[in-house]
Amino acid sequence: MGNLTRFHTADMPVLFDRIMKNSIGMDDYFDRFMNLHETTSNYPPYNLIQVNNVESRLEIALAGFKKKEVNVYTEFGKLFVEGQKEDTETAETFVHKGLAKRSFSRVWTITDDTEVRDVRFDDGLLVVTLGKVVPEHHARKDFL
Template identity: 60%
Template sequence: MTNIQRYRASDLPELFEKISQNAIGMDNYFDRFFDLSAGKPTYPPYNLVNVSNHESRLEIALAGFRKNEIKVYTEYGKLYVEGNVVKDDDKTPAENFEFIHRGLAKRSFTRTWSLADDVEIQHVDYDNGLLTVLLGKIIPEHHARKDYL
């Protein structure tokens, strides 16, 4: 007879609780794993483009936002992008109209992405309603390609 136990997806939290009791220093990995199962927001839309083996580009559509309404920062291994709508007293002529259909959303938001330990932000740019974040993989010197001949 075998003593094999069958686990279901609903058993994962209990299983990881048992594992984490003996996994010193791995708390961050378990926290990241359980963050993945949380509901994901869909606004604003974005693309994640693989530029090369060591570089990726995050493109976020922020139509209607001004540069001073957007904040991009990293903290505790996460990339945060925040958009805060600033209400102006002097409305533009387009905002004085009654909309029949308003398909372009402009609302405050916060989006978060978990970053791997070997990923850093190389460049951030906002142009024509598109926020571009260039992400680079940190390659240790002993892993980098070296040509000898």
């Protein structure tokens, strides 16, 4: 019992360096894990809904945005949603300004077997439908 080493959260980078020396092809997974603690903005607000065991729906509230100002794409196992809003100066005096209407970029990590099936933008709500690709040998087969 004298050889047991205790690790704390501050020791995680050192621990992962030790593990990564003995692993091949796991770099992406370790990088994702190490970057989980990074803080992200809460803007714009979103809902993530589990429709069933193979389909999810991401709803993002984009009040004040037009369809041409929003960009949705996937790259390297990540789903990117970006909104580019032009700064428009108005002569109006706001008593309260609760609608942000600012540019943003949000990123979600998606698994290798997840694909974007549909993207809709209606009435300030962006809806991204995600689905898991079920391999044929895992899909249900009825024989009788």
